Each structure stands twice: as C-alpha cells, then as structure tokens.
Amino acid sequence: MKLDRLVGERFKERPSDCVIDSHALMIRGGYMKQVSNGIYSQFMPLKRIAHKVESIIREEMDAIDGQEVMFPVVMPASLWEESGRYESVGKELVRFVDRNDKKLVLGMTHEEACVHLVKEYGNSYTKYPFMVYQIQTKFRDEARPRAGLIRVREFTMKDAYSFHTSQEDLEEYYERCYESYMRIFARVGIPDVVAVRSDSGMMGGNISHEFMLLTPVGEDTVVLCTNCDYKANMEAAEAIVENTRDEVSKELELVSTPATKTIEALCDFLGITKDKTCKAVMYRRNIDDQLIVVFIRGDLDVNETKVRNYLGYEIHPAEIEEGEGIVPGFTGPVNISDGVVVLFDKSLENTNNMVTGGNVVDYHYVGLDFARDLKDVEFHDFAKAVEGGVCPECGQKSLTVKRGIEVGNIFQLGTKYTETMGMEYIDSDGKPKHPIMGCYGIGVGRLIASVAEVHHDENGPIWPMSISPWQVHICALRSDDPNVKEFADKLYGNLMKMGIEVIYDDRNVSAGVMFSDADLLGVPVRVIVSPRNLKDNVCEITARDKSFTIKEPVESVEEKVIEIVRSNLC
C-alpha cells in the first residue's frame, strides 16, 4: 500500500472530546471517524487490524471445535418473546416495526437466534456437545457510549454458544474456552488480562467470568487479592466485615441532632466515627416504585447488584417524596413505617451502641443494639468490597480495588434459553431433556482499543506484529533523489513479493511529517531509505517501540527485514 493513496487523514492535534489515549490516537491516526454517538466508520488501517484480530479469534475458536455460523442482525420480536427477553431487556434492545407493522428487534446478542438455529439438529444426546460461533455486528442502544471504541452502540463481536448434556460437560468445555481466551489475549498483545468472577446479569445462569484488562481508564471495578488468587468483579465480590461489639450496651435513646442529614454531619455533631452509624440507602422496584431501604454500616457502600439479586427484581436508586412515612436523612430501622421493604447488611449484625435515624426530622437514635432492639432481623451481604478488606478465599486483609476494561466474558447459561424456547433432545435413557448452554463473547473493537491503550506512546499506537495493519513501513526520505526512489521502490516490490505486508511512504514531504505519520500508524518495523544512508550503502531498520535501530547493508536489507518480521521480534 502506498501511503499517499491511503484514504483517511491524520491530525496533528488531539481532538478535544477524546478522554482516553487510545481514542485520541485512533482518531488522530486516521483509523476511524465518528458517525454518531457511539457509532464509527473504520478506515483501512483499523479494518486491517480488526481482520487480524478476528483471524486469531477464529483460529482459537476452531481449535476448541467451534463452527463458524452467521446469525441475522434483524430478528422478529416473536423470537425474543419466546425467551422472555423482549419484555425483560431494557431500552438497549432496539425495537422497531417493518412495513407491515411486524415487530422486529436489532440483534444485541444471539442466544435466541442460536437456539432457533440448532434446535432441530440437537435432537439426540449423540450429537452433543457442540459449539457454534459468529463474528458479527451487534447493536445496543447504550445509555452512554464513551471512550472511543471502549463503549459503543454498534460494534463487532465474536459470540459463541455451546450445548451440553451435563453440567460436567459444560464445565469441562467452559474451562477449554477459558484457556482459549487467554491464548487470544496473549496473541493480540495483552497477555496480562485477568479473569474475574462476575455477576451474570441479564444473561441469566450461574458461573460466569469476565476477562479484565487492568488499567486506570477501565470503567469496571475489579477486586483482587494480593495474597491469593481471588479475583472478582466488584458486582460479584463478597464483602467480609469484622463486626465489633462494645462491652457495655448503652440505652436506646432518641436524641436531638439538628441538621445532620448526612453521615459526615452526624459524625461531626456527635463526635463519633462512621462505623458506629447505621445508614439507610433507598431504592425502588422498577415496576411499581415499591420503596426498599437497605441499612448498612455508615462507612460502607451498598452493592446494588447484590440487592437486586437478593430481591430478584430490578431496582433503581430512589428519590423520597413527602408523605411516604420515610424521613430522608433521618431514616432508621426502629419504628420504620410499614409497607417498606427493609434489608440489613451483615455489617450491622450483632453490633451495639450504633447511631441511626430516628424517623423524625432532626432526631437520631443512639445506643442501638441490633440483637436487643430489633426482632427477627436477617442479615445478608449487601456491601461493596473495600480496599484493604478481608479476602473471602484466604482470609487475609489483602483486597485491593482496581479499574479494568472488560475485553471478554464467558457464562454458564444453564437451560434458561433451551427451556423457554423448548429445545429438547432424547437422552440415552430415552427421556427428553433440555440441553445446557454456555456462551462466550469477545468485543473486537474494544479489544483493539485495549491493545492501543496498553501499547502506545505520545506519538501513536505501537501495534504488536500479530495485529499490526502492516508489518513493515518504508519511509523514503527525499524520494526526489533518484537513488532513494529506485532503491525504495525495489525494496517495496520485493518485500511484497515475499508476502510481507508493507506500507510505503514515498511522498515528497519532510522527515518530520513522514515520521509522525509512521508513528501514528504504529507499524512495528520501519525501514528508512535516505540519501544519507545510501551514501554509506546502508538502510536503517528501526522498531516502532524503539527497542532497536540497526544500519543494515543495502544488499541484505530485504533479508534482514523478512527475518525480523518472521521471527516476531517486535
């Protein structure tokens, strides 16, 4: 490819609306152009990278007996009504009608389409297990796309679906897929992705893992143990709290605490620490606005996912209005109004001498003893894990909280879809059963952005050889010099003949422009042909990551470049 023919322009300045580096560099480098909020067109360099990433994914999926298929982008609503997700999924699912007013949806994930595809085939236990996958465009009307390709509405995704006749078989395959994923991440250049236990959310099912690239720009929160192997998404991380109890329980007493609506103000007023308070966090049930109050120790935060899972329905943070029997800022468990769902976090179990809302404006209870003053209370884990908290695996106070980008995930789905959609096989015992499913996703664009996020400098991305849009970038400095032009042309032609992927810059521009553009394209090997070099009968071969610069005699440049590319030295 001649660089002067490459469609897409490169920019000197960082676009003002780019927050993270990978986004800014991919815009500056002419990799993509935004069409709408969370929707991008891709120029050739990005398309080539995506193609390579997809090839790697394809190889690894095929290696675990996957079969590539293709599901439709547009599906009839009836398919989603079968699984129940036409109702249960929120506005991320785009619903529309065709010319005949028939209801359709835009594919955001393809469990339904997959079950539909393999339903008749999988009619006997002898046909299991099997896995099908596709690499395709998905559309999710995300509430807030951001950070370039990290969070978008339209994106390319590899999604795989496996079918099994036993939980053991699913688990065995799940493990194979897990390892396959680790190979994929290593091959595209981010080997240090960690797999964390996750909450399965709308997908349903039991065990699931998310593959996280740890980086401060990530939008997920991950809990890791520095002492053992424990890793979990914040949503799924168990919180272990050590409750302390004072020797003497004081009397329960209502005291005046004017203008202390926040825990901070209350602690200041009474001269106590946050862990001696019990705060109320309010939610509402999505369908009917039923009020839910979660009581938790004042120094901790509520993990909303745990509350949602415990209750078994969708909730959202609540605004309190007058006349509901709830006193915002002064809500406590003693004499709380009926008709409110009340939950207690384990951090309060067996504690005493706690301060909590008096359910009267400007009053709090002090001396609350949960064992003594509240009857028939159950305590559950509703708290977020904290930095320095106790690890649920090894019991040490060694938890750390980090940010991560979710580059992939794997779910043990169970029979949620095969049951609702009536997929059955005849087992060896002659009885009809529902196959057990697993599903496995990787976002291609997000993966590419993640690689750029890890591998870049201030001048541009530094692509690993495995996914770089080209393998070699030839810069012909002073292409108006006939010797330079002739040599560079020949080198370009010969490398192409040898099957090397080359981007060739023979524009008559200054060295600075040429090098800056090369930096933005991030090709790992750069060959500089110039009058200065040719005078000494050499060419310069440099690595984009600056790991080496060599002056190679002109006779052996071609050979040397091929050797570097083939040996994957970059």
Added chain:
RNA sequence: CGGGGUGUAGCUCAGUUUGGUGGAGCGCUUGCUUCGGGAGCAAGAGGUCGCAAGUUCAAAUCUUGUCACUCCGACCA
C-alpha cells in the same frame, strides 16, 4: 433518566460579556526555496457562525424553541 458543557473553515480554537460587512494557527491549492522529527517565503481556495422562529434599522452576538455532540452520575450481555 438526572446534572453540567459545547456547536464559528477539514482540525484546534478566538470573537458572544457591551448587536454594526466573520478571524488565527494547522491542513488544502499554486510557485520558488528547503530537506533526518510535523520547514520558509509569496499568492490563493474554503464558513447561510448547528437549525428554526422572534426582538431590532442591523443578530455569530439578545430571546424562545429545536437538533446534535460531549462530560459527570444512573443504567449496562
């Protein structure tokens, strides 16, 4: 969905407070010079100031509406 911000040349942004014939840098075109990290000189092209109403003798500037983008939060296989 809640709260902020921004829409002026391909890009980055001044100009809006206080209404009076729209600017800069980069990029683009032409010519000459230059040539190893975003060159110099000269000449040029390029904008219904997001859109629509309104106020006014006069609107990029004031008012209202609307659309788009963006940030924080909520939500998120």
